Amino acid sequence: xxxxxxxxxxxxxxxxxxxxxxxxxxxxxxxxxxxxxxxxxxxxxxxxxxxxxxxxxxxxxxxxxxxxxxxxxxxxxxxxxxxxxxxxxxxxxxxxxxxxxxxxxxxxxxxxxxxxxxxxxxxxxxxxxxxxxxxxxxxxxxxxxxxxxxxxxxxxxxxxxxxxxxxxxxxxxxxxxxxxxxxxxxxxxxxxxxxxxxxxx
Amino acid sequence: xxxxxxxxxxxxxxxxxxxxxxxxxxxxxxxxxxxxxxxxxxxxxxxxxxxxxxxxxxxxxxxxxxxxxxxxxxxxxxxxxxxxxxxxxxxxxxxxxxxxxxxxxxxxxxxxxxxxxxxxxxxxxxxxxxxxxxxxxxxxxxxxxxxxxxxxxxxxxxxxxxxxxxxxxxxxxxxxxxxxxxxxxxxxxxxxxxxxxxxxxxxxxxxxxxxxxxxxxxxxxxxxxxxxxxxxxxxxxxxxxxxxxxxxxxxxxxxxxxxxxxxxxxxxx
Numbered sequence: 019x020x021x022x023x024x025x026x027x028x029x030x031x032x033x034x035x036x037x038x039x040x041x042x043x044x045x046x047x048x049x050x051x052x053x054x055x056x057x058x059x060x061x062x063x064x065x066x067x068x069x070x071x072x073x074x075x076x077x078x079x080x081x082x083x084x085x086x087x088x089x090x091x092x093x094x095x096x097x098x099x100x101x102x103x104x105x106x107x108x109x110x111x112x113x114x115x116x117x118x119x120x121x122x123x124x125x126x127x128x129x130x131x132x133x134x135x136x137x138x139x140x141x142x143x144x145x146x147x148x149x150x151x152x153x154x155x156x157x158x159x160x161x162x163x164x165x166x167x168x169x170x171x172x173x174x175x176x177x178x179x180x181x182x183x184x185x186x187x188x189x190x191x192x193x194x195x196x197x198x199x200x201x202x203x204x205x206x207x208x209x210x211x212x213x214x215x216x217x218x219x
Numbered sequence: 220x221x222x223x224x225x226x227x228x229x230x231x232x233x234x235x236x237x238x239x240x241x242x243x244x245x246x247x248x249x250x251x252x253x254x255x256x257x258x259x260x261x262x263x264x265x266x267x268x269x270x271x272x273x274x275x276x277x278x279x280x281x282x283x284x285x286x287x288x289x290x291x292x293x294x295x296x297x298x299x300x301x302x303x304x305x306x307x308x309x310x311x312x313x314x315x316x317x318x319x320x321x322x323x324x325x326x327x328x329x330x331x332x333x334x335x336x337x338x339x340x341x342x343x344x345x346x347x348x349x350x351x352x353x354x355x356x357x358x359x360x361x362x363x364x365x366x367x368x369x370x371x372x373x374x375x376x377x378x379x380x381x382x383x384x385x386x387x388x389x390x391x392x393x394x395x396x397x398x399x400x401x402x403x404x405x406x407x408x409x410x411x412x413x414x415x416x417x418x419x420x421x422x423x424x425x426x427x428x429x430x431x432x433x434x435x436x437x438x439x440x441x442x443x444x445x446x447x448x449x450x451x452x453x454x455x456x457x458x459x460x461x462x463x464x465x466x467x468x469x470x471x472x473x474x475x476x477x478x479x480x481x482x483x484x485x486x487x488x
Binding site: 043044046048049052053054055059061064065069070073074075119122124125137139150151152181188190191195197 | 383385388398399405406408451454456464467
């Protein structure tokens with residue numbers, strides 16, 4: 019927490035946002051006044067970590083690249099890869115999880131399973147034609163990229179924390195924030211990189 | 220008018236239930252088909268009529284109507300007022316959007332309690348919202364008019380700037396901001412088209428088609444509702460109804476839409 023705040027302070031100086039007396043921006047203070055906790059969506063969700071602060075800059079091109087790279091590096095260092103060194107789970111479970119867009123809104127409960135939300139933004143298995151286009155198509159991911167262990171590890175890392183590779187990417191940090199478990203991320207890696215997955219047929 | 224409404228009612232009852240969402244088409248394309256079926260009718264007209272009656276009815280502890288309410292163009296002027304909101308109001312010394320301003324009038328003229336009014340602003344299947352009916356009436360009176368949100372007052376400028384910062388504010392479990400979903404051209408979530416609200420064309424099309432009748436809910440929805448539901452999808456906590464933040468965000472979006480013709484109330488999925 020302390021480290022986070024210090025980091026925030028450094029970024030605040032560098033960014034163009036208007037900052038109030040303390041470490042908090044004017045906009046953050048305003049939002050915390052105007053929003054309230056509803057169900058599982060607590061008002062503390064408005065607190066930003068250094069990545070969120072930096073990536074809230076409307077004109078991202080104005081942010082020095084060195085700053086982005088430094089934060090990416092720090093995010094990469096925090097990725098927890100599976101201790102057993104295995105990245106491939108069950109693609110069938112991965113497909114179900116990829117379909118599921120539930121979880122984490124104020125209309126969900128603590129018991130609502132948290133989905134992978136993948137089809138919201140990506141094309142994946144060709145059978146599913148209702149897919150979003152915010153992210154790139156992942157159809158034939160393995161066929162195109164190869165099935166090596168290095169590829170599996172990379173895919174695991176990107177699902178765990180996309181910001182570790184592309185700081186201001188739209189994609190959530192599913193592992194970093196604990197939305198998905200290690201086993202679930204492995205299932206998603208299998209959906210992309212198991213040669214038997216419909217993605218690679 | 221009457222004929223149109225009859226058609227609307229008939230189509231709504233057959234409406235979406237019988238209509239299979241055909242494969243491969245985006246939700247927008249389906250809504251286009253539905254609009255064609257309706258001709259120029261819009262079920263929102265029923266809400267507009269309710270709102271018009273409410274506007275003229277003496278209500279509240281002071282037993283007064285809203286006919287002296289100043290929406291920015293002078294006491295009682297409804298025609299064209301919505302196309303020039305949000306705006307600064309000297310009497311409240313605040314920038315107000317339509318819903319905030321309606322509450323200000325209901326408090327001042329009719330004696331209602333603001334906190335009470337903001338408790339249940341959105342209708343449900345079993346609860347009709349007076350606020351949404353009033354909104355339907357007022358926005359309908361700006362149909363066909365150019366968006367001309369004023370930007371000269373310092374508080375209007377400040378609201379626009381704050382709104383812009385909020386639009387790009389990333390937070391929550393998924394690091395989302397409005398821009399995460401609404402800053403790309405031709406992007407979709409599943410089959411739902413996402414307007415690029417950072418481009419004039421995208422924000423003009425989106426802003427001028429709200430508030431709207433939502434077919435999937437059979438309800439009329441205000442702009443505060445639209446923001447509220449996007450904040451929910453953003454995994455944020457809930458914005459307080461007609462709070463400064465929501466008004467500022469509306470100022471940002473409405474100002475971006477300036478110059479376009481207001482088309483609402485719209486029809487949405």
